[in-house]
Structure formats: structure tokens, C-alpha cells
Amino acid sequence: MHSPRTLRELFGYGVLGLPLAALGLPLVVYLPAYYATLPALGTGLVGTMLIVARFFDVVSDPAIGWASDRFPTRFGRRRPWIAAGVPLLMVAAWFLFVPPDSAGWGYLLSWSVLAYLGWTLIYLPYTTLGAELSGDYDERSRVTAFREGFFALGTLVAIALPALIAGGQGGDAAGLAAVAVFLLIGLPLAAGIFLWLVPEPRHIRRQPPDWARGLRLLAGNAPFRRLLIAYLLNGAANGLPAALFMFFVLHVLGGDQIVAGAFLGVYFLSAIAGLPVWLWLGRGWSKHRLWCTSMLFVSAVFAFVPLLGEGDYLGYALICILGGSVLGIDQAIPASIQADVIDEDTAGGGDGRAGLYFGLWGMATKLAFALSLVAFPILEWSGFDASAESNSDGSLVVLALLYGVLPVAVKVGVVALMWRFPLGRERHAHLQASIESASSS
Template sequence: MATEPLTRITRLIYAAPALPLAMLGLPLLVILPDFWAGPMHMNLAVVGFVLTSVRIFDVIVDPTIGRLSDLSHSRFGRRKPFMAVAMPVAAVGAIGLFFPPPGAGAAWLFVFYALVTWGWTALSLPYWAWGAELSDEYTERQRITSLREGGTILGILISAIAPVALGITSHVGQAHLLSLLTIGLATPFVFLALVRVRDPLPVRRSPPAGLKPTLQLVASNRPFRRLILAWAVNGLANGLPAALILIVFDQILHMPKASGPLLLVYFTAGVVSVPFWLKLSTRIGKHQTWAAAMAMSGVAFAFVPAILHAPHVLILFGIISIFTGAGLGADFTIPPAIQADVVDVDEAASGEQRAGIYFAAATMAQKAGNALAPGLAFPLLGLVGFSTHGGNNALQDGVLLALYCGIPSALKLAVAVIMRRFPIDRAVQHELRAAIAARA
């Protein structure tokens, strides 16, 4: 494990790939179904089936990539070889996905969506694990993840602004622009990181544990169990508003075009808040800072029903978006730094550095929370007879608001409670590093 602090330029070079990689999220999540169901004339049900089929394999792909990168041991490092191979695979997938030939069918969609999805996984999981291994110091880990995840939020913000700034309104044009921007920026940024940033290799004093002992140790890691629970609950809390925001602005506020500017406020607040959370986590600790941020988000979002019929509702909604967007900044930057400390618990017990499998498990927890959101929200709305075409009664609107802001607010407060007494603080992490050094 590296012990020397990184220079600012090294941290920046490491964090730079996060910005373009985040820019591909919008076309993959929002534009892709409409692109293939619209210009490509594919049945929407077929599109949904193919996309879901690819994501089902994440249950196998994520832990496999995480564990293989943990076991990797080359003269270039552990994480770099995976990223070097995954980058062109993901790029080919993006080109095939958004620049298909006429008449491309379900098989084409499956192959190239699989390439970009699994290529992105093979790139991102080693990338996150790499960041956890660049330093063994409590605060330095927060600096690294703050810069990287601040770049992620900025990339999301740019992906929303760039098409508007360039006057590109069609989904086809937006998909083309963002996929080319992602590849054009990610290629040099990833290459520079691979060349300029160290990828420390652990000293192996015994053969790596098999899959079963590894999973047993991961499952017995109590701080990790608490963190992954918080990650899953928070994923659901973030997924519900994301799935329902357009419906709320259309059916409750009757201002569908206002969602765009308010989302810009939300993500801008996330970017701007990152230095504040970094400073606060240095003073009071990472888990306390995340708990405070989640409590702030939960309380702020709970005010949404009270402002819906107030004068200047958009201004009030913008104020709420500032607070919840700031909470997003904490969501992105703090849990990965806590995850690096959680991995120390495993290393102290096993003598093996396995950040890859831990970040794979955390990713799966977030995906599960996000995936549960529409699976919970839309059937419940259907059960009460809610219609996206209007004419809903007070009960139906109330269920929509409960799912949009009521349940997420309660879940955010639950995350704050879960993390309030998290067992790893600065002192405990220093003790873990001392135990690891003594074992070595």
C-alpha cells in the first residue's frame, strides 16, 4: 500500500477519466431506449427485453471483474491492465450502439450494449479499487475520491448542458455528440492516468484465498455489511425521485419544461458542494459527514409537498434542489472513501488486498437499489389507478408524491441513522493500518 501523499497534479491526472466516463450515462440510461425504438424502428418491448437481459449478467460480471483484478499481478500493476483492455472494448460498444447500420436488429443491440456495459464495468471497477489503494491515509483517501467523484458529477452536468449549448435537440444528435465526446476525452485521460499514476502491487506472502473463503470473509466484515446496507437504501432513495421527476413536473406542477433547469441547479449544487464536504469530513470524520448530509437531504426533500401550491413554486423548488444537490455531492464523494477504510478491515484479517471484490459488491448494492425504484413505484401507481394522461384524484396524486419525496426522505434519514455510529473513524483506521503493518 502506498503511504506517501500524492501530489495535486497526480490526484488530478488520476481523477480526470471520471469526467468523460460519466458523460455516457445520459445516452445509456435516458436516450438509448428511445433511439432504438424510434429511429431504429425496434419494438419497445424487444428493446426493454434486450437491455434487461444484458443487465441480468451483471450479477456474474461485476464480482468476476472485481475478483480477477484483485488476483492480477503484472509488471504494469493490478488495475491498469484491465483498464487498458476495457477502454477500447467500451469504445467499440458505444460506436456500434449509437451508430448502427440500417436494419440492425436485436442481436446487434445485445452485442454492442453488452460490450459497452461490461467494458465500462471492467474499466470502472478496477479504477475505483485503484483509487482506494493509492493511499492508506484516512484524509488523503477522501481527497482522492472527492476529486474523482466531483469530476463524475461535473461530467453528468456537462452531458446535460452540451447538447443544449450546441442547439442539438434530437435524441439521435444528443447520443452521437455525447458518445463521441466520451470517447474523445476518455481515451487521452485514461492513457495519461495509466502512464503517470502508480498502481502499487501488494507483497504476497501466501497464495490468494479461494472464492468461498473470500466471500466468507467479505460477509463477516461487519463495517462492510453496514456500509453496503446504507448504499442499497440510499440507492433506492435516489432512484425513486429519478424515476418519477418528469411525471411530477408534468402531472402535479404542470410545468414539464421546468425539470431541465432545476436538474441543472441540482447537479451544479452537487459539484460546488464537494470542497465543503471534503473540509467537513477532515474535521468531523467521513461517516459523520455523510450522515449529516443525508439528514439534510431528507429534511429538505420533505418540504416538497408544502411548496407545490405556494407562490413562486419554482424558486422554492430551486432552493430545495440546492440542498438535495449538495447532498448528492456527499453521496458521490464520501462512501467510496469509507469503502477504502472498510477494505482495511479485511486486509488486517486476511493479509490480502481485495478492494476489487468490495467495490463490485457495493456497485451491485447501488444497482439493486436503483433497479428496485421503478419496480416499486410504477406497480404501486398502477394499483391506485394513476394515469400519466391526467385526471388523477387526490389519492393518486398523494401516492405519487409519497413515492417521489416522502419515502425517499424517510430513507435518507434511515441512512443517516445507519451511518451515525459507523465503527471506523480516523483513530480506528490508523489502528487497522498499524495492525496491517505489523502483520506484514
Template sequence: MKDRDSNLTLARIIIYALPAMPLAALTLPLYILVPTFYSETLGLSLTSVGAALLFVRIIDAINDPLIGYGADKLRVGFGRRRTLFALSLPLTAFAALMIFWPPIEATIWYLAFWGAVLSFGYTACLIPFYAWGAEMAGDYEKRTTITAWREALTLIGTLIAIALPFAIGTHNANGFHGLALLGIVIALTLPLLGSLTIWKVPEPREYTKQAVGFTEGIQHLKNNRPFLRLIAAFFVNGLANGIPATLFLYFVSDYLGAPEMRGPLLFLYFMCGVAGVPLAAFIAKGTSKHRAWAYGMLAATIIFAFTPFLSHGDVMAFAFICAMTGLLVGFDLSLPASIQADVIDIDTAASGEQRSGTYFAAWSLSTKMSLALAVGFAFPLLGLFGFQPELSTQQSDTSLSALAIIYAWIPALLKLGAVALVWNFPLTEEMQRELRSKIESH
């Protein structure tokens, strides 16, 4: 294990992580900017947009496990991780261009179709990419280094996704707009950086001793108690993050009355997130991954709970909240991904097959379903209180109060639940090292 990990240079880790930038650049707009663009700019109803995106996530319920299972069973000379990743790059790039540069007469069916295509390509790209990273190293701390670099570049890609659309604007569907520019950038950079990774980063060594059937594999998943506990926390925390992500633009525009600050505040949030990644790695090294993640979620909950007490025009106070919670999102991104790799070791040691694809399919589905539930929950609930998405609409005091509570306090309660799940997480560094010794001794 040590010999293999010692050959994993920092340059190779960074090259591996590069595709995270364009992948992230399409993720944030799909959940924050696309619903707003299709409802406000193209004029589709908020309810239908939410239904279309929920439909896409239901399709994912089929795609994710099938792709994850196939990613583990695919064995060709080029590599089971690299092959599927390479095949998915052009499809994902083209679908991103179509969803971000729709025709002005685009209907809800256009959004549903291309959203489903993009989601399929994204899943086929992301699952082998993350499985690749999990299998690059077996060391407890080295895995955090890999995920830290990948998630730091993810945040940089997110910053690009914020800067480009807001630099040009997204209020005019005619001709060329900010989302269209972002679509072009993704369509060009994803295949380019993905090809560089395929060229320079070798396929990770596989430690499979025996093949596991589908039914038997499901039983191993069910018996992996740390996995069940982690994915539960992952889902709850994902929902806690997804609700404010879905409502962020409306909160800044309608509650704070500062629509011109939507882009700068988003940029501030994710810029601070880049700084939070090394901070999370540092704290995890002094304690443990799961306890450091719990500290981050707990701190974010306390800070975010003050948000509904803000008033119209309190932009600077909200900017401080964005900066502090942005710093802590680095914990949410880097640490769970590293714990995921450790949890997979339990299955590999028990089943005899290295099934990282299956596990990351489960986490991918959990992430998407939590974000879809956030949209499907937040938008209709806001509608019940009379909230209207149009920028020109004067919102009632009741709808604005509901917006603030749904935006901040419901996510805060959810995060406390996630903290409870991971506080005394049962997989320690010593246990993980014993698992790796068992896996690699054969």
C-alpha cells in the first residue's frame, strides 16, 4: 500500500482532478441558474420547471445504479474507469450546450428531454471519475489529499459557472447570453481536460479477488452499516444544502432587495469555499474525517440560523454569512468524499470485489435526489404562501417571511440531523488501515 501510494505524485493528483472544473461548471447552473432562466426569462411556470427537474431525477433513479453496476463489471484493456469516462465526455459536453443555450421557443418538454440526456451523460462521466479517485490510493490521509484537490477545482469550476453567466447576463433569451457562453466553455473544456486526465493518469490497480452477483452485491450493501449511516447523513446534508441553493437567487432579489448582488454573493460564497478545503483537511488530520465534517456542519448551522433576522437591504450582513458558510462548504465537499473511499474498503474486504462504481452510483443518486427533493419541496411550498418568481412582482410580507424560514431554518434543522449521524462514525483510521492490509495482502 505504501509503495503504491508513494508513486502518486502531487502533479498526477492535480491532473486527475482537472475535469472537476467543467463538471462543476455545469452542476451549479443546472440547479440554481437553469430553473430561474427557464421560469423568469423563457416564461415557463415555476411549477412545471420543478416538475421537469423532478422527472429528470426520477430517470436518474434508474440510470445511476445501472451505470454504477456496469462500471464495476466493465473490464477492457483500456481500463474500466478510463473507458466509461472517455465515452461519456462528448455526450455530456453536447447536452450541456443544448440545455444552457435553448431556443427562445423552448418548452418544458425541451427542458425535460435535454435535462435527462445531460443527467445520463453526467452520471456516466462522474461515477467512473470518482471511483477512479477513490482507487488511486489506499492511505487514509492520502485519500483526503486527492479529494481536497478535486473539490478545490470543483469550487473553481463553480466560480467560473457564476462569473460567466452574470458577466453577460441571463435576462434576454434572444441571441447570445451568459448561459450560452457557459455552455460553450463546458463543451470545449470538458473533452479537453478529460482527455488530458486519460492520457496522463494510469488506470488504478484493481483488488478484486472474485466476482459478486447483483443480488449478493445488494446484500453486501445492506450489511455495510457504516455505508448506510454515511449515505443517510449524505442525503440529509444534501437536502439541507439543496434548499438554500434552490432559493438563493430569490432570497437575494426579493428578500434583501438586491438582485444586482446575486452574482457577487454567489462568487464570494464559493471563493471562500476554496479556502475551506485545506482548512477541512487540516482539521481532519488533527481529529478525524467524520468529526471534522461534523464540526463544519455544526458551525454552518449556527451561522445560517441568523439569516431570517436580516431585513431588506442587509446585504453586508448577508455577505458575512455567505463568506462564513462558504468557508464551511469546503468541509461538505472534501471530507465525505474521502470517507466514501474508506467505506468502500469494508465492502471490498467482505465481498472480494472492488465495487467503487456501485457505491459512487448510490452516492450520486443520493445527491441528485436530495437536490431534486429540495426543488420539489421548496417551490410548491413557497407557492402556497403566495410567492411569485417574476422579478417585477411585489412579494407580500407573508411570502417573504416564508421564503426566509424555508431558506434558512429548515436546512439548519436538517444539518443537525446529519451531525447526529456522523458524530460517532464507527470507521476509524486504525480500522481502515486494517482493512487495507487485508485487501492488499492477497
């Protein structure tokens, strides 16, 4: 039996997600759109540099995951990496969010690479530890739900700061600087609370497999392979509207920074409110069916995006409310399934290589975002100009298709892949019994 985590522990675990989310949203939504307007850069060049930075970042995920599995310290396996990543991320985020007007491709690339590295040092061990806090099928969803709830709160902070600054005539640059200041204060504070309140579970170490056997276990983990592909595709489907959100609001709906902030606020408030509702609706379901249902729901909602035009604020707000209501499920449930998939490896003798697995999933996340950034060169090819007051009808149609149609098609494919996922409640209970038997012997 697995004892549920206390609210104190769940709060300590979840709170670190708040400043990480405050950084994450601007990196995806605000930053590319802002850098695209700088004199030495453009939409296509910004997209290319961010893709290159992401490919640098891809290499670090499995390396850090493997190292956090294999080099335990008296402070734990995951926590030292988080502590090391905090100062690096603080410095890199400051320079990335407060660039000089003369910033070019080298500036954007170098500070993006360092910011991504700092993020990985924190986020990968953080999510890995979340999977290790419980082995219970439903408790794992509770842990990830707390994390995603704080992520939604942090995202609201990231939305409110630029919107408030813009409303005070501070502009995009001042809004990004405000987010950077919040990160400088909030990240070390949240990390300190996390390190104080969250105990790292003791790792019962068995004889680790050699590389050859370890790779065979990894390659033979059929649920892992299927989930990894689904995770990559769904990440790309989510990354497209995230990366193109500002362009869509500004150039299709005809809004401004304040309007964009209001829409994001509605979207993430709906995510906070919708997470417990969807968890309640899906109680007793297998996780993959709940995830698939949420993807079908948001696909049906987003299918109406291409019908929107200038001034269609009410229709878009309704899409934000309904689509945002399943965001928490779309983030929390796959992460909970990831932890279950690792049990296949552990039961087969893999020595609980959660860090390596989460490193590979982190790599998939970065590749997914890199794939979504291909939209920037495509937009430039269509004639779209982020700094122009108006764009051609053809380029705006391309923008709407990339923002609202392509993600729906990809998500429907993910549902087809995951609907008959082989790891449900009964299979997981069998795996946990096998792991507990091996640990006690």
C-alpha cells in the first residue's frame, strides 16, 4: 500500500512550478514575437535560432536524466541538480528577457541555450521526483495535478505582468523585464520551499543492468514507445498555437497586448477551474481514456478557430474558456502515465531509471517545440511580417491554418494511437506487486 502525500508535501512540490511557468509562457509566447520586431532580426531568423537552441537543448535531457539516476548524494539524487540549475537560469533569463535593441542572432542563440540548460537542470529532476513520490495509480495523478495547478497560477502571473506594464505604457520590453524581475525573486524562494518541504524517497537500489541489457529493456518497453510518440506529436500540436498565439491575436483578431493578456488570463483561469472538474468526471477511468477524451474535446472546440476574423473577441473568448478547461488534464495525465510506464522498466530489472526516462521525454518535448517553430519560416515564406501593421489575406489564412487546423489534425492522430493503450489499472497493479516483491526480497 502507498500512503498519500500530505498537503504540506504537495504544496512544497507544486510551488516550484509557479516561477518555472512564469518563465515558460514568455519563452514560448512573448519572446519570439518580441525578438521578431528587433532591427537585426525577423520572424524567420528568430524561428531558426530558437530551433537551433532547442536542438542543443535536446542533448542535455537524457544526459542529465541518466546522471541524476546514477550519481546519488547525501542530499538525494534529484535535489542537487535542481539547486545547481537555479542560479544559471536566473542569470540567463535576465539577459534573454532584457536584450539590448541591437541584439542579433548570436545574442538570442547563446542566451537561449543557457536558459534552456538551466531550465532542464531544474525541470527534469523536478518532474522525475514527482513520479517517484508515489507508486499508486491515482495518487500519481494527484501529484501531477498539484504541479500543473501551480503551473497555471505561474502562467497567470506571466500574463498579468506584461499586460499591466503595457497598460501603463511600459510596452513589450518593460513587460518582459517585469517577468525577469519576478523570476529573480520567485525562483530561489520557491526552490527553497521545495527543498525544505519535499523529502526525496529512498531509492532501493538493486544491481543495475549493464548497458546492453538496459538498452534491451528500453527498446522492449512497448508502452514507453507508444507514449513517447504520442507525447512528441501532442507536444507539437500544443506548441503551434502557443508559438503563434500573439500573431493570431494581433494580426487576425486585430487585438493588442492588453487584449492578448486578457485572452490568456481567461484561458488559464479556465484551466485552473477545469482541472478538478475533469478529474472528477474521469474518476475510475483509465488515464489514457481520460487523456484521449480531453484531446477530442479540445479538437472539437479548436475546429472553429479558422472561422474567426477581425473583432471576433466573443467567439475567441468562448474557445479560450472551453479549450482551456482541459489544459490541466492534457498536462497532468500524460505525466502521470509516464510514471506508470517506468514501472514496466523497473519490474523488468531496470533499477528505477526514472531520470533517464524523463530525460527522453524531455527530449521529445524539446523536439516537439522545435517542430512547432517550423511555422515561423513558413509564415515568412507566405509573406507574413510580424512588424507590419497589416498583412495579406493569404498570409493570414496560412497563419489561421497553422494555428487552428494543423494542431487538431495531429491531436486526432494521437487519440487513435492512445485509445487502446495497453497499460491500465489492472496491468499497473500487477507491475507494482512485482516491484514490491523484488524490493522486499
